[in-house]
Amino acid sequence: MKPLEPRKYPVGIQVFSMIRNENYLYVxxxxxxxxxxxxxxxxxxxxxxxxxxxxxxxxxxxxxxxxxxxxxxxxxxxxxxxxxxxxxxxxxxxxxxxxxxxxxxxxxxxxxxxxxxxxxxxxxxxxxxxxxxxxxxxxxxxxxxxxxxxxxxxxxxxxxxxxxxxxxxxxxxxxxxxxxxxxxxxxxxxxxxxxxxxxxxxxxxxxxxxxxxxxxxxxxxxxAAVCGITEEEMRTQMNIDMELLADKLGTGKEEAMERLKENYDGYHFAWPSPDIYNPYSLLGALNEGRLASYWFGSGTPTYLIEMLNKYQIIPQAIGGRQCEASDFDAPTERMTDITPLLYQSGYLTIKDYSPFSELYLLDIPNKEVRIGLMKSLLANYVKRPAELRTLVGQMAERIHFDDMDGALRLMQTVLSTVPYCENTRYEGHYQQMLYLIFTLLGNFSDVEVRTPTGRVDVVMRTHSTLYIIELKLDKSAAEALRQIDLKQYPERFALCGLPIVKVGINFDTERHTLESWEIRTGQG
CATH class of the missing domain: 3.40.50 (Rossmann fold)
Structure with missing residues (x-):
């Protein structure tokens, strides 16, 4: 089979004549x-x-x-x-x-x-x-x-x-x-x-x-699709590019597209709308043959982080916003709420719309934006956020090999030594920090997952196990496990096809780290 010819991708090129005359990809x-x-x-x-x-x-x-x-x-x-x-x-x-x-x-x-x-x-x-x-x-x-x-x-x-x-x-x-x-x-x-x-x-x-x-x-x-790239465009105009990327990633084409979708898809600027991929990130991934934070990494959102702090928006409250179009498709010069800034800057996008209530659901578009935002917010909680980013990487490796106990021991050690920011005297500070850490385990975890009887703090999926994790502050790991059982959370995930492991964690706000945890397999 003849190898595919390399392609030229117009990363950062905004001149139409150059793209056409020099044979760059043009969607x-x-x-x-x-x-x-x-x-x-x-x-x-x-x-x-x-x-x-x-x-x-x-x-x-x-x-x-x-x-x-x-x-x-x-x-x-x-x-x-x-x-x-x-x-x-x-x-x-x-x-x-x-x-x-x-x-x-x-x-x-x-x-x-x-x-x-x-x-x-x-x-x-x-x-x-x-x-x-x-x-x-x-x-x-x-x-x-x-x-x-x-x-x-x-x-x-x-x-x-x-x-x-x-x-x-x-x-x-x-x-x-x-x-x-x-x-x-x-x-x-x-x-x-x-x-x-x-x-x-x-x-x-x-x-x-x-x-x-x-x-x-x-x-x-x-x-809706005048800017950005749709999946249909990828499958028709960019089929060769998908094969080239799959070859570089060492995967099949469909798996490569699924990874692109998870990281860079999910934008909607109208409703109804096809899923829109971030063009800057997508072209960056094709050009380099790897998945990375291209769009988010291209501009440090210092002003955005300042505004999140000004409006006292906690990490859990960034997404999942229901509002009218006038609440986000609106001038930001006199805004009294951060929603217009989050939407127009690309950190929130339309995820659903109800014709009955005329309300839009806004949420974080994809993994790239979610991980980038949460990494940027770490500095609000600890004085050396790089230590937590390193912790996340080390925990991810242990969890991948089903060593949840080792991952939590590592978290306990790091959190007991990392210097915290000054504003740690309220309970929510630690809940938000743990939310950030588990969110950054982005290959595996969903946070605050809804069930018919409540919300699970963390649901984490690996190649072999589904973890249901409940977090408590200044209580006990046993109480966290009891909540999982009382709310019947495992029933919500019974059809996932993976063994379910329940994890109860208690955080000690005096010692600023994990006090204890219990890991229980099966229905026991």
Whole structure:
């Protein structure tokens, strides 16, 4: 059998022409491009988390409007588009406008206006007013080409995200951006299409307060898969890639896809929606031939952790949120609850929807995000979180070989020596820390599993055993076991096909470690 040829994956590449000309993998989204550009609204907004393909989609739109038909050969749009009319395109990438004060932001806007003037060959207007300069650029471009102008604004909200909750700086920068965007309405008759991407909707920007005809496609089912990669796309357009990955992992193709699904799948930005895989992580795994934390590891969520602490959100309460769309598809600039930030940043996603109650269920999308979040939260509980991460790895090895007693002895030793943070005087601190540790045993465990009679603290599955674990504080391991029996938890898992082992654990809050545990097999 002839070995498969290596493939090129566009990790971090957001330039459509480069991907097409240099034979990188491209998952065909051009049917959406045609649908977007032939809709009734010529103003559109799309919200997606970072590194989800917004910039590549924007660049694809630019190539389409510039009539670069040769780049689209063999793609879905080739059968849909018959005219390929060329339009002048103004493209503004706001991603470099972060961490700037008011004066620096104005200089940045002047710079990207100048870039577009040079590209269009129009006269540079010497003015300090960025809105006047944008208006002149639109009208000069229209006059030069006698064609309506396309305006693409990628990451329109980037200059504001880092100061979202700074009462002094946010109004200043928001005024600058409101001023800059104001011509988009005034110049409407000169515009063919306006597309903006971002993470959140800033309600007090002129875009959303004045452009009352802007269509927000972020939660429309027909655009659910416009960014990200679906399993159908993987099985049809990426079949060779799945075989290549399976070969590198030393597994069959279906097992490789199951591991990808567990780690990177699970996003829904509308309902109904196909399962969406995180494209950055998926391409990273294909490129390197291994599963790792690509998306979560690409940006340290310092601000997110600060907000979780500010709103006093315990680890167990991050997911499993029922709410209306207005509770999470909402501007985050004045949020009183962390839900919009968690959703729009990609740490929560839609998992279900009830037409009767009109409530959405939001939860953590997949293993990569869950493990990444929990690792980041460890620093809230111990002064040297690396010790707990090492503990988790050592426990996982023992549990894999069915040495639960050895794993708990190891936990007892480490927790008795690790220095804790200052806020340890309340009972919940230790419950939350144990929750984090067992959650990080992510290959095996589910935490707070619902049964008809209550919630099991931890259910852990290995290749040969199903563990039902109950945790107590300052009580006894025997009492923990009695709860398992009284609540008849084993009956909930009777059909799993594995021997069931019950584990009762008691934590001593004075000694800051496990006081005792009991392990019981079978029904005894």
């Amino acid at each position: 065909d989204k051009t049917e959406y491009v045609y649908r977007m550009t032939h809709a009734n609204s010529k103003y559109m907004f799309l919200s997606r988390p970072r590194r989800f393909g917004k910039s590549l989609l924007t660049d694809t739109l630019q190539c389409y409007f510039e009539g670069r038909k040769e780049l689209f050969e063999g793609l879905a749009i080739e059968k849909l588009e018959t005219e390929w009319t060329e339009y002048p395109v103004l493209h503004f990438d706001m991603s470099m406008g972060k961490h700037l004060d008011e004066k620096a932001l104005i200089r940045y806007l002047q710079s990207i206006l100048q870039d577009n003037e040079i590209r269009q060959g129009t006269q540079a207007r010497e003015t300090e007013d960025v809105n006047v300069r944008l208006k002149d650029l639109i009208m000069d471009t229209y006059a030069k080409y006698n064609k309506e102008v396309v305006v693409l604004i990628d990451e329109y909200d980037a200059p504001l995200l880092d100061v979202m909750h700074e009462e002094e700086e946010l109004p200043k920068l928001r005024n600058v951006m409101r001023n800059f965007y104001s011509p988009l309405k005034a110049c409407g008759k000169y515009l063919r299409y306006v597309f903006l991407t971002g993470i959140t909707k800033f309600s007090q920007l002129s875009i959303f307060s004045e452009l009352n005809n802007i269509q927000n496609i972020s939660m429309l089912p027909e655009y």
